[in-house]
Amino acid sequence: MDIDGHEHVIEVTDLRRVYGGGFEAVRGISFSVARGEIFALLGTNGAGKTSTVELLEGLAAPAGGRVRVLGHDPYRERAAVRPRTGVMLQEGGFPAELTVAETARMWAGCTTGARPEAEVLEPVGLAGKRDVRVKQLSGGERRRLDLALALLGGPEVLFLDEPTTGLDAEGRRDTWELVRRLRDADTTVLLTTHYLEEAEGLADRLAILHEGRIAASGTPAEVTAGRPSRISFELPEGYFPGDLPPLAELGVCGHESDGRVVRLRTRELQRTATAVLVWAERAGVELRGLDVRSASLEEAFLGIARDEEAAV
Amino acid sequence: MSGIAPSTLAPSLRRLRALARAELALLGRNRGVVFTALAVPLALPFSVRPALDQLDLQKHGIGIGAAMLTAAIGFSFLFAVYTSLVNTYVARREELVLKRLRTGELTDTEILAGTALPAVTLGLAQALVLSAGCAVLLDAGAPRAPYLTLLGLVAGLVLSAALAALTASVTRTVESGQVTALPLVFVSMTGSGITIPTEVMPKRLASVCELLPLSPAIRLVRAGWTGGASAYEVLGALATALAWIVVAVFAVRRWFRWEPRR
Numbered sequence: 001m002d003i004d005g006h007e008h009v010i011e012v013t014d015l016r017r018v019y020g021g022g023f024e025a026v027r028g029i030s031f032s033v034a035r036g037e038i039f040a041l042l043g044t045n046g047a048g049k050t051s052t053v054e055l056l057e058g059l060a061a062p063a064g065g066r067v068r069v070l071g072h073d074p075y076r077e078r079a080a081v082r083p084r085t086g087v088m089l090q091e092g093g094f095p096a097e098l099t100v101a102e103t104a105r106m107w108a109g110c111t112t113g114a115r116p117e118a119e120v121l122e123p124v125g126l127a128g129k130r131d132v133r134v135k136q137l138s139g140g141e142r143r144r145l146d147l148a149l150a151l152l153g154g155p156e157v158l159f160l161d162e163p164t165t166g167l168d169a170e171g172r173r174d175t176w177e178l179v180r181r182l183r184d185a186d187t188t189v190l191l192t193t194h195y196l197e198e199a200e201g202l203a204d205r206l207a208i209l210h211e212g213r214i215a216a217s218g219t220p221a222e223v224t225a226g227r228p229s230r231i232s233f234e235l236p237e238g239y240f241p242g243d244l245p246p247l248a249e250l251g252v253c254g255h256e257s258d259g260r261v262v263r264l265r266t267r268e269l270q271r272t273a274t275a276v277l278v279w280a281e282r283a284g285v286e287l288r289g290l291d292v293r294s295a296s297l298e299e300a301f302l303g304i305a306r307d308e309e310a311a312v
Numbered sequence: 313m314s315g316i317a318p319s320t321l322a323p324s325l326r327r328l329r330a331l332a333r334a335e336l337a338l339l340g341r342n343r344g345v346v347f348t349a350l351a352v353p354l355a356l357p358f359s360v361r362p363a364l365d366q367l368d369l370q371k372h373g374i375g376i377g378a379a380m381l382t383a384a385i386g387f388s389f390l391f392a393v394y395t396s397l398v399n400t401y402v403a404r405r406e407e408l409v410l411k412r413l414r415t416g417e418l419t420d421t422e423i424l425a426g427t428a429l430p431a432v433t434l435g436l437a438q439a440l441v442l443s444a445g446c447a448v449l450l451d452a453g454a455p456r457a458p459y460l461t462l463l464g465l466v467a468g469l470v471l472s473a474a475l476a477a478l479t480a481s482v483t484r485t486v487e488s489g490q491v492t493a494l495p496l497v498f499v500s501m502t503g504s505g506i507t508i509p510t511e512v513m514p515k516r517l518a519s520v521c522e523l524l525p526l527s528p529a530i531r532l533v534r535a536g537w538t539g540g541a542s543a544y545e546v547l548g549a550l551a552t553a554l555a556w557i558v559v560a561v562f563a564v565r566r567w568f569r570w571e572p573r574r
Contacts, residue, residue: 057415082417093412095404097341098334109330110416112323 008032009070009157009188010039010056016064017051025051027212028065033205035156036186038179040199042301043209049192050090052209053161056190057087069157083112086155088146090162090192096135100126100145103134104152111153120148123178139166147175151182158182160191164198176202200297208304215304220297227295227303228253228265231273233287235260243283250275261289269294327418331426335400339430345399349392349431353438357383360507372511377450378537379509384442385465386506386530389472390497393435397428397476398489406485410570424564428473435469439533460546461536467553468529474560475525481567496525505530511540525560528553 010033017026026048033039041049055062058074058081067073072080094103101117108114121127124144129137137145143166150158160179164172179189179202193199199206200220207217216223235241241257244250247264251272254265266272273292280287293299339346357380364379404410404427413423443461447454455461475496483492501507504527510518521527528549535541535549 059411059414078419079417082415087412087415089408089412089415091408093408095334095338095407095409097338102334102337106330106334107416109333110327110413110418112417 007035008068009035009037010190011068012052012056012065013067014065015052015055015062015067017048017055017060018063024063025212026055026062029207029209029212029214030065031207031214031217033188033190035188036183037204038183038189038191038202040203040206041190041192041209042194042196042199042206042297043192044194044305047209048212049194049209050161051212053159053190053192057085057159058082083153084156086150086153086158088143088150088158088160088163090165092142094134094142094145097133099131099133100137101130103145104149107149107152113154114152115154120152121145124148125174140168140171143167144171144175147178155187157188158190160189162192162194164193164195172198196297196301208301210304216300224295224297224300227300228267229269229272229292229294230263230265230299231269231276231290231292232261232263233276233290235262235287236285239283239285245275245279323417324419324422327422328426328429331413331418331423332429335427336430339396339400339434345396349388349396349434350438352391353384353388353442356387357381363507367508367512369509369512372509373538373540374509374511374534375453375538377446377453378534380450381442381446381537382509382530382534383506384446385439385468385533386500386504386526388435388438388442389468389526389529390500390506392438393428393431393469393472394476394479394496395489395493397431397473398479398483398493399486400427400431401477401480402483402489403486405480405569406572408571414570420565420568420570424473424477424568428476432469432473435472436465439465455537456539457536457541459536460532460541463550464529464532464534464536467532467550467557468526471525471529471553471556471560474557474564477564477568478560481564481569484573499524500526503527505534509534522549523552525556528556 012032013030014028015026015030016024016028018024029052031039041052043049054060055067056069056074058069058078061075069081070084074081098106100121104117104121108117118127121130124147126141126145126148129141134142134145143163147160147163150160163179164175167175176198179191183189191202203220205217205219206223207214208223209215235243239260241262244262247255250264251266251268252264253267256263264272269292276287360383361380364376369376369379410423414420418426443455479492479496480489483489503521504524505521510521510527510531513521522531531541531549532546532553535546
C-alpha cells in the first residue's frame, strides 16, 4: 500500500536484464502499477519492452533489482503467482496441429478455476472456430485465441505483450474494449505496444522505454505536458524562413525548415500561432498546409529519440 | 520443482493429464513419427536375426526368442521413445509452446513429463505386446523373473525420455534432431546389447559396454526373461541405471533450453 491507499500489484525497482552475450537489455528501471490500472510500456523495437515483461511474468530471473507481483517474486515463487496472472506472449505458443477447442481444453486443464471454454471463446469471436486447427487461423485470430486463454482463469493481473500487433482496425478496437471492461472489473493490466494511439487511448499511466531505460513516465497528459506543440506550414514562392519575425519573439523553442516548408516547436502554442497568423495576415501571405497541433504522445516519443541523438 | 505434498498432487496430476491428452492428439497427427515408432521395433529385430544366428547364444543361456525380444524392446526405447521425443521437445520449443506453458501454472517437471507421457506409454505398451507376442509366436516361454524385465522397462523408458530432453537441448531444429539423435542410437544398438548381447562379448569390452546408458535396462529386460543373472549383476545394473537417470535429470534441469536461440 502506498500513502494514498493504493495497493501496488506490480512493483519494479532498479530492474536489470543482461543476456548471455553481455547485451544489457534492461538498464535499471523502476515503476509500480496499482490494482485496476492499465499500464503501458511504450517503446520502439529493441527498447526493452519484451525483456522487461518477461521478467515480470517470471520467465527469467533479473540480473539485478527487484520485481514483485502481488507481493511475490514471480520467478522464485512461481506457484504463488501463476494461478493469479494471465499472460499473452508476443507471438505464438500453441501447437499448430491442435484445434481451437483442444487448445482451450488443454489450457483449461492446466489452469486453476478455469472458466468454461465457450465462455472465453465467445467474447473474442472464436466460438465458430472451435474445430479449426491453430495453423489455419489468421494472425489476428491467433492473437485473439491467445488473449482468450490468458483470460481463462480470471486473472487478477494480465500481461499483454503487443496484444494488437497484426490485428485489423476493428479487431484492435474490440481488444481495447475488452481490456477496458477488464480494468473496470478491477483487473490490473500491463501491456506493451509500439502504437502511440493505443497507449494514449488505453493506458491510465505509461512509461516510454528507450534503450533499456525509462525516458518518461506518468499519465499520458503528464508525459505530453512537458513537450512542445508543433506548427508547420509552407511559405509561398518568393518568401523565405528569414522573412518571418524573429523566432524568439514568437515564443518558438525549436525549428526546422526544408526549403519553404517550416516546422516550429513551441511551449506557448497560442502565442506563437497568433503571431504567425498576424504576420501572414499583414504580409498578405497564404500559408499552405498549415498544421497546428498541441503536444501529443507522438511528439513526446519522437522528442525522446531526438534528444537522445542530440546527446550523442 | 518442489517436493510433492498430497495437497499439490491432485492439481499436478490434472495438469499432467491435460497436457498428455493434447500431446497424444498431436502424436496421432504426426504420421511419420507414429510409423517409425510402431514399425521399426517390429521390423529391425528380423534384420539382426542372421547375425544372432551366427552367435553361440545357447552357451550363454539365451534363446533366439529372448534375444530378438530384447532387440525389439531396445529398438522401441530408441525409436518409439527417444528419437520421437527429441523431435517433440524440439518442435514444441521452436513453436514457443514450451515458453507459453511456462507462463502458466505447470512446473518445469510437469511440462517435460506431460509432453513425454504419450510416447513413454506407447513404448511400454509396445514392450508388453512384443513380450506377449514373443512368448506365444517364438516359443520364448514365459519370463523367469518378470520383475527384472519390468524394472528394466521402467529404467529404459525413463532414461530414454530424459536423454531425449537432453539431446533436445543441443538441437536447434527438428531436422537437425535426425543427426543429434544418431550417436545414442548407434552406441546403444551396437554397445548396449540390443543387436549383440553383451553376454557374448569379450569380457573386457563387455564390462565397458555395460556402463553405457541403456545397457543396464537391456540387461535387466533380458535377465528377466532368461533368469540368468546373479544378484550381484542385477544390483550392478540397477546402480548403473540409477546413476544415469540421476545424471540425466540433473543435466536436463541445468541445461534444458526452453526457448529457441535467437
